[in-house]
Amino acid sequence: MRILVTNCNTTEAMTEEICQGARRAAAPGTLIHGLTPSWGPESAEGWLDSYLSAAAVLDLLRGEAEDAAAGGEPFHAVVMAGFGEHGREGARELLDVPVVDITEAAAHLACLLGRRYAVVTTLDRTRGQIEDSLHTAGVAGHCAAVVGTGLGVLELDDRSRSLAAMGTAAGRARAAGAEVLVLGCAGMSQWADELAARTGMPVVDGVAAAVKLAEALVGLGLNTSRVGSYGRPLPKRRLWSRPEAAPPVPEAAPQPAD
Amino acid sequence: MRILVTNCNTTEAMTEEICQGARRAAAPGTLIHGLTPSWGPESAEGWLDSYLSAAAVLDLLRGEAEDAAAGGEPFHAVVMAGFGEHGREGARELLDVPVVDITEAAAHLACLLGRRYAVVTTLDRTRGQIEDSLHTAGVAGHCAAVVGTGLGVLELDDRSRSLAAMGTAAGRARAAGAEVLVLGCAGMSQWADELAARTGMPVVDGVAAAVKLAEALVGLGLNTSRVGSYGRPLPKRRLWSRPEAAPPVPEAAPQPAD
Amino acid sequence: MRILVTNCNTTEAMTEEICQGARRAAAPGTLIHGLTPSWGPESAEGWLDSYLSAAAVLDLLRGEAEDAAAGGEPFHAVVMAGFGEHGREGARELLDVPVVDITEAAAHLACLLGRRYAVVTTLDRTRGQIEDSLHTAGVAGHCAAVVGTGLGVLELDDRSRSLAAMGTAAGRARAAGAEVLVLGCAGMSQWADELAARTGMPVVDGVAAAVKLAEALVGLGLNTSRVGSYGRPLPKRRLWSRPEAAPPVPEAAPQPAD
């Protein structure tokens, strides 16, 4: 079984880290193939980033689907590794293989481990997106809280700072009724075991959860329903990037109209 | 990995059928061990049956845990194969291995396959129990409907009658917005493929789903949280059956006070 | 009018205490007949206990119904006196008289006395069960919180300790918006008046509430609907306890598989 794992941002080092986690979770016969979008944000922290990321990841998956259709190596499932990021439903329309997003995956497994779970995430500003993503995935019912640590996606490598912030957030999660923790960012996976040891709570990593759920669906021969919401995209003209001749200008920081 | 699969009723033929389905779903290294409660109802169709079944299944699992603790063959997870039946949370308190109930399991996978799912079940009278079970498991949000077929648990072997009734129920499910079907009784598994072919919708079987989710949890080293709801049972005196000397009198049909 | 009041555990002293409360609440012509299950847990604190209790109480009620049908003294309603415990719906299927559970009863009356109520209960681990029981009874909408006192069921006789813990819990309930308190354990009834005096809030005792609601239903000639969920149990073979010849072994403390 070959699973594509898509990073939601353009940072290849993070793709590699995600893939390592995916490989640790994968069953013996599962091959993990990591993919980095060629455009989009270097990290996704907010709705603007998330929508940009969604289009870039769908563009990436479109290419993979075309390659496979043209005789390239096939794949059997897709794991979308952006916690709280958009795009999931579009991938389900686009692809003829199961699609599992790490947000929903972590929540599904967390529900099996305790009566309520909480998400420990990076910046407070991403909490709303995660809440919405859990709601639209149908798994928000048992979410006690989404708690921010104040750490940016690219700051998660500092072990003591990360663990301290995650521990504080876990305490708030517990006070809100959580019995299980979900890591709300693919970059937090490295601290899962230590956080579990400190808090006494199971800690669910979305990438690992999504790999297992993708394996489960493929193993059972289950695929996305084409009845109703996720029919194949209608044939029509779509332009997947700006038609300018000039090379794309990377953006350092947005300069709004004020 | 060794998974115990508990039937919710005393009918051994159904345990065998459930185990066959579980084995078809299991990964190569997974051993399925089916268990039939020594007491309880011969089929579970309603709350009285369900509560009786819950106690009998917990009694059964208590015995297994004691056997394992006394040096018997260990097990790594439990699948509870009674759709909509009670007992799940008690097993989570009792056991030190993950517990997955087929009701919640089917719903978790169904959520990954379409925007809304429906449960096709046996008698209309069991709909309420299933709705409550999905709610307390945190997966009711995307359930479009629970639809009865009018077939009793022990009538599911008639192929044409079963498929006709399930097809009608599936049509009502679709009209209610469902894009994915969940089989609401372990005895319906045999008709999953034909129902999928007739309706064009993915059909999720709870036993298969639960085996894969149990494998996933064990594979990731995740276990029930002991923080909060599912602490170990408190030490106390519990009598697991009537202290009468006389053998238990099987009940043909209840004769209420009217 | 003769009302059966079932204790949820095997502790006869608690049955007696419950009956005293029931008799204080009962109208002049109402006879209260207390029943203690012959098996089950000595106190119910968690799901395992609750499911064991549910089966034992249903077994007890089955016997009462058979006795009455065989010419024994009839009864006109049943009050189930286990706060948050399971079994209610099974008794409604089984019996031809109204069934009122003390959890729902207290909540129904509490809704008439203020805009939001809270439940003050024993151990934190039982909060989830109570929340689920209120939800499935249709009265969770106005529940502001279920707050634990940390006291076990069998520790409620210490007056100063009980009142101190209940007062603290009441403060948290008020902060959560509660205007009315519900006592979340039959053993707390003895402290109802003092708690009301200390907090200035009405305090609803479930046993008293259930007796009045049972009297109301009987007085109005209303009975459980047989349409839909609560049809009579289907005739089938049910074994109500283990078929072993050996006497049941009481359990001191569970020894899970670790």
Next chain:
Amino acid sequence: MRILVTNCNTTEAMTEEICQGARRAAAPGTLIHGLTPSWGPESAEGWLDSYLSAAAVLDLLRGEAEDAAAGGEPFHAVVMAGFGEHGREGARELLDVPVVDITEAAAHLACLLGRRYAVVTTLDRTRGQIEDSLHTAGVAGHCAAVVGTGLGVLELDDRSRSLAAMGTAAGRARAAGAEVLVLGCAGMSQWADELAARTGMPVVDGVAAAVKLAEALVGLGLNTSRVGSYGRPLPKRRLWSRPEAAPPVPEAAPQPAD
């Protein structure tokens, strides 16, 4: 025990009919005293009527409270007999005795008799009010539907027409999942038994239910909480009707601005 029963409209014949129902439901020692507002609508069918009725009924109760305070005959509870009509919370602020509204009362008892209930009411236009009233009373969770019969409040005396329309509405209620019926107008009480016989469902009459709940609260010494929402009205200047010298002009039919 003396219970005041307030009609929501100025039609004295309906007050009398309501009181007869209340007396049938009342326990031996309960005295029912019916009250008709001296102003307001002759029947309440819609929000304009309902708000007018609320003020008139509160004015009426204000007078009763003043009379009792001035040494008149005391009362122990109030039943507000306007199904879906406003005013309930104001009466709770105003009075030092329990207040029970027939809408909530019927729903509370209905929840004890089946898993879902429905309200069968008069005109479709009143459905929204009833839904809102159930919601704000905390008992909407188990309401499967509010179904109109198309009959006006003052048309309910025609037996065959009323029963035919109520039977049709009951069928729709059952299809929506209801297992218990609630009569959504005090004037429907006369047909309760026949409707129950025709449908096989318990039929709950709000006036009877409210009398029993009022008796229950008084019997248990429970009273409205003064903590939070329902504090006593603040002392201030209130004018309870128009200060014109001229006699009030009855309104035949409103003539809006078109």
Next chain:
Amino acid sequence: MRILVTNCNTTEAMTEEICQGARRAAAPGTLIHGLTPSWGPESAEGWLDSYLSAAAVLDLLRGEAEDAAAGGEPFHAVVMAGFGEHGREGARELLDVPVVDITEAAAHLACLLGRRYAVVTTLDRTRGQIEDSLHTAGVAGHCAAVVGTGLGVLELDDRSRSLAAMGTAAGRARAAGAEVLVLGCAGMSQWADELAARTGMPVVDGVAAAVKLAEALVGLGLNTSRVGSYGRPLPKRRLWSRPEAAPPVPEAAPQPAD
């Protein structure tokens, strides 16, 4: 365009203040005509006041509609300026022009400015009414909290005390997740700008919001639906105030029956 703005109480100074705010918000061609009910409470703080106010305001609007129908100056919309007060739906039945209540209006605009909003209001006792009003208006979904300041309606003129109390309440609103503030009393409008400056959050004033929404509806030619809930009031006999010959006795403070 001529918009009637109804105060919910009899205090003319407050009508004037409300009208000033309405005029600041109004577009150039919009005429604001303030109306004070001739009866009712001098301020509305609780349900008793609110229901009394509702009837008095509907009586006022009835007069305006009759005047307009009789050839008086027409009006094009009504703004009801009682935050959390009742009456809205009755006015929609009564009038053939759009009706906007300041509670719902503020919430509608607040939803456009942030992911969650909170209401900062006067006394804690009015919180429940406001929550219910937001719910029945369909805009409660994004309300993070309704927070009381402890200030009475007639105490809002003290600048430093008002701002201090509103600032504290705003802090609690922010902690509950609010990103936008709504002023929960027409008398708070004067402090909107200072509160916005202190908190960094947008502050929505209901009177201003309602004027803009009324202008929007009139500008688009949209009017209340007559299909379903808000049909014209049925022709019937309605008495709008007590038929006594004696002048109405103002009430200083209610004297309940205790």
Next chain:
Amino acid sequence: MRILVTNCNTTEAMTEEICQGARRAAAPGTLIHGLTPSWGPESAEGWLDSYLSAAAVLDLLRGEAEDAAAGGEPFHAVVMAGFGEHGREGARELLDVPVVDITEAAAHLACLLGRRYAVVTTLDRTRGQIEDSLHTAGVAGHCAAVVGTGLGVLELDDRSRSLAAMGTAAGRARAAGAEVLVLGCAGMSQWADELAARTGMPVVDGVAAAVKLAEALVGLGLNTSRVGSYGRPLPKRRLWSRPEAAPPVPEAAPQPAD
């Protein structure tokens, strides 16, 4: 006041049609400036289209903001004219002016006109997106249904076919309890008046509603909160389109991996 109105697709004729509607709705001093994304789908019908559209529209708005910051013509609000399409929250982060999406705008006004509203939209497959968009905007509470007509976005010009399909959908909306209709596609605006005349229900067009709400926010000086969710995008490297040198290849119809 200058309002930018963004089409969600690349079809300029539709931008023009949208702008005509916006101009009809706009107040005298409001300038409407229509914008068509330079990339994206030619029509948005499904999640893939919607996410592609969101990125393209944000890219477009980014350019406008940069132009304005560089001394170009400023704008005071943005109306996003894709019914049910994504992107709204990203635009709120990006821009320093109010952003109103036509989906939420129509729902906000519809709530003021009746107790429940329904959306009549194009293809059934877009219903889920619209439901999610209403939910995340906080206005789903009063949505009775989202009903598809079966018409594609580009088929709406056929008058008789469009009106027939919309009339049928309106009938289903009414049966679901709707009292107000919302047009679920910018291309349906042309049929608003005829649909209102046929159904007797108010018909709300999202573009018109959004223009009025944008005018309202600007008129009141209200702007998106920067506290919490919608902070300015963090400075980071973002690539807004594929870095290939080759011109973008338009896609005729996706060829998934099957």
